[in-house]
Amino acid sequence: MNFQNPFKLFLSFEFISVLSLFSYQYKNTHPFFTSFDVTVLLNLILIPWAVVLYVRERDRSNRFWSKEVLFFVAMAGWFLLSTLWSSSHSYKIQKALCFSFYTIPAFLMGYLVISNNCERLVRLLQSLLIFALIVFAETFRVFYVKGMGSIQDIMGTNYLVTGQTLGVGLIVLIVYSLHRFVDANRKTLGLEIVLGSLFFYGLINIGGRGPFAACAISTLVLYAVFCRYSNAVKNPLLHLVLFSTVTFVLCVGLNYLFHQQGSHFANRMMPLLNSIKADGSAMERLEFYQSAIKAFVANPVVGLGFGGWPVYHGLSDISYHPHNIFLEIMAETGMVGLLLFVAFLTVCVQGLSLGPILSSPLLVAACLITLFAFMNACKTGDLHDNMLFFFALSLVAGLKRNSISIKVV
Template identity: 25%
Template sequence: MHTKFSFSLFLLSLVPLGYIIKGALPIDLTLIIYILLYAFAVFKLLVKKERISFSKVDSVFYLWVLVLLIGSIYSPAQLEGLFKTMEFLFLGVSLIFFSRVFIKNKNDLNKIIFYMLINSTLTGYLVLIDFYLSGMESFRYQAFGVVVPIPLSMLGATTLLISIFMFYFKKISLVTFVFTTLPSVSVMGIAASKGPVIAFLITVTLMSPLLIKKFNIKLVFVTSIAIFLLTRIQFVKESLDVLFRRFARTEYDMSTSIRINSYEKAIEAFKSSPFLGKGTAVNYPDYPHNFFLEILSENGVFLLLIIFSLITLLVFQYLRFIVKKANTFSETIILSLIISSVVSLMFSFTYVDHKYLFLSIGLLIVYNKINKFEKTEVVTDKTKKKNYRFKRYRIVW
């Protein structure tokens, strides 16, 4: 893709990877990335006087922030609740607006997707190098001794999704596809985290109508061969065996027991205050590892109803996408990232820290605005041509 390099889009694509990469660095890369993004945004909006568009969906996030702020007042963990609200606003919701500040057209949108694939792949290889240097301990590997398995597995899942769909739409070559598949599958194996793997499988299943529309036998064949060859590598095979055993013996898995205990605590908190919840960050220092239980236990049915409006819009977007005769690669990848993010939140993470979720929602809003603008331009252009022909007819007449 022969386009001018964009440092701001490059930084934006690095946000979900900052937590992993900073494990190998003596500095907090995530903090540096956000400082630079805010600086670039201020320069564009205040100095260059560029405009930022707003969406009706933004009201959902405004209300979300307000509910978290109010919830921190009656929370037994007020300071932690306020911190969670600020983190949600400045490190989460900000990604939705950064997308609009830095992405102005389809070329920018396609560019950030390419950046995400490149940066994710290189990060995957960086993790594998550390894995090799650490002695190749395959059971629930922690990168650089600090990065826990869940984000590592999410890195592998998202990279593989982007790679598969870009190859499906012929945006990358066979060699690039294999090059990106190797670290993504390997990282998912050595992390051995179940949530992101389930998210990947459900996402592929939900996207299968697209794949069926235009069956790509080359994609199926190459993916099957690539995965088969990867599983012949000893450390990958051992890692996947560990992952499969965790699925097969869920009742004996320690993390599953911890999850169930967290679920029970969250349910009890919700029962004691179903409408408003027990307060923002009431689960601190732990969280339920379930999106809906986290919301219900902390901010109750009130916040759930607000978020349900966002989920409804996303479901309609997905249904429209599926029934379309033709789909774009950018919308496909954006929706796949949203689906995998939401599903992963059913088993892992706290939504506040899920950068893929906020970034992909931001990209979807930008995609819809760009798409709507281009359609309006086409209609306007056609109308101008008709009026021109009509005027010429009147003159001749």
């Protein structure tokens, strides 16, 4: 991946967008970020900037009133309208404001501005990788300084947020590495495979089961699709073998260096396989799921209203959620909200075909990041916390719209 001038890249719309999308990763690293909401500050810059770029660069295929945007606006409008009948007082306002100022702009900027320009898409992936590399370096510094005897917070945030950051970095690395391997363009192949293996090691040791599982499934889907539909059938398998071998060797070596046995991922998976000792986190999630379903059955058409589930569950008027995007939408916005959400997802992916996807590393990366973020959204994150999912989906919809096929840059 040929990187642009770093100064130009760091001041680009795409890099600032990445800082906004992943602001939860570094919000606790400096008092300034805790005194002033950095996501709000960045969006105050990004939103007018995006309007200028859209007006300047739009073409006939890049319309605000496309069906993807119309379905998204209809869905978002219903979500916000549901605050009118929510039993929450303070959280519904917080949730509505965050969804309006974080999630809605993320989708619109991704669809109308970034996905419409090949150079912007390349800069976006470069920005994602650079940000992930910074977090990756801090992760290993924490491993070295504090040891690996417990679940680690990186940059003052929890393992789920860091797992999402490292997962996106790993996906970008593997996609570009695999495309170089298939195309026999192997200039930086060794470095990409080693970095990918190190990202893998970080993911299995920060403590999160969900992000690692989501990343592993997304990666296996990538290899399976390439092995089944790529003309160079042997190359993806060979790349997988090479990546797996390097990963195994590095994991063994790093475990010896850090005096670590196994991994936090394996340690946290064991209770799920133990029929005698129940896993507290899993049981809590199951309780949340059952509560959300009961809330939906009690209010099937319009739901509890935005932010209403915590009150229904007896958690008081606090910022919380059922840890599943479908159950959250069902419980708080009813069947109307669920149908609008499913229709929106369908419109965004409708018409995708494997041919254009496999020919473009940008579209492959966007699809894999969307799949990764979707699986994370099915187990954690409030609606406005799942900005990455809606943003990645906007890129897929935009790339599909433009039928862009881009070779590795």
